[in-house]
Amino acid sequence: MIGFRRLVALILGIALATAPALATPIRIKDLVEFDGVRGNDLVGYGLVVGLNGTGDGLRNAPFTEEIMVNILERLGVNVTGEQFRPQNVAAVIVTGVLPPFARQGSQIDITVSAIGDADSLLGGTLVMTPLTAADGEIYAVAQGSVIAGGAAAAGDAAEVVQGVPTGGVIPTGARVEREVDFDLGDMDGIRLALRTPDFTTALRIEAAINADFGRRVALMLDAGTVALDIPAARMRSPAHALSRIENLLVEPERRARVVVDQRSGTIVMGEDVRISRVAVAQGNLTLRIEERPVAVQPSPFGAGETVIVPRTRAEIEAGEGTQLAEIPAGTSLSDVVAALNALGVAPRDMIDILSSIQAAGALHAEFIIR
Secondary structure, three states: OOOHHHHHHHHHHHHHHOOOOOOOOEEHHHOEEEOOOOOEEEEEEEEEEOOOOOOOOOOOOHHHHHHHHHHHHHOOOOOOOOOOOOOOEEEEEEEEEEOOOOOOOOEEEEEEEEOOOOOOOOOOEEEEEEEEOOOOOEEEEEEEEOEEEEEEEEOOOOEEEEEEEEEEEEEEEEEEOOOOOOOHHHOOEEEEEEOOOOHHHHHHHHHHHHHHHOOOOEEEEEOOEEEEEHHHHOOOOHHHHHHHHOOOEEOOOOOOEEEEEOOOOEEEEOOOOEEOOEEEEEOOEEEEEEEOOEEEOOOOOOOOOOEEEOOEEEEEEEOOOOEEEEEOOOEEHHHHHHHHHHOOOOHHHHHHHHHHHHHOOOEEOEEEEO
């Protein structure tokens, strides 16, 4: 049971003893994305071979047999009309990301995931698989040994699985064969897209860039975009301008936000969250239900049989010392949570208290429940 008068004392004590934290300046490269400088998703359909009997059952995954026939025929092996049922192959989907400015011959990481009824990809090798982008063109070719992220073992009457053995990765498993047609050097202007749009942060980025160059180079267009004038920067190339800009330090402005994960009882909040003057009361209710059946027997010389008679005891008990407390205006949420932690409040009860404060309109922040 929580004593809220003690809670208010703890809140006031923490608020007086704790100095306001200073925001940490962040590099611009960690706050924005440069227009056009992005990766491209790749996907392919291939075959993993060399499995230890943990591959697809071809009766349940006919597409595995189809791709296997196609691969063998490309290698000059005619299997038309042949019946084969190997269990050491598995059909997989191969995914990867082509990073910006990737050149022919460079290598990228890929992820391999089974799409049939294979039990595990441990020990398998991906056969040469072309990877295409959204435009249907082949940009990379993947091949290599699969590093699966789990283990599986089975017997006649039991089976144990740890992790996800039907998925894995191949580090540097794909080689780039085609480059993305993008010429940064011909651009006269570049837009900086903020990962978290905010007018104040965008204005500070504009001010930091213009102050560093000593002239008007950047212009805030909206909360999520800052335009950069390359000719005004008077640099040898846009790449030189970006390399100078991306390491400038800016103090970002954050929205007051509280994120609650009900499953794990996790509460994450920003330092700008504030609570208006509000009164909070909480009491503990204990519900007890106890079954005490009684056996009723007939008299020693009388006719009859033993009967079990139900006896139920039910009661609701209110915790003692339930109090009404007032939280002062302007108190930060971090102080409230710190005080609740000091009192040993369970995470579930803490979430209920915060939800009630938000429902009363006293919590001035975006309240997100997952």
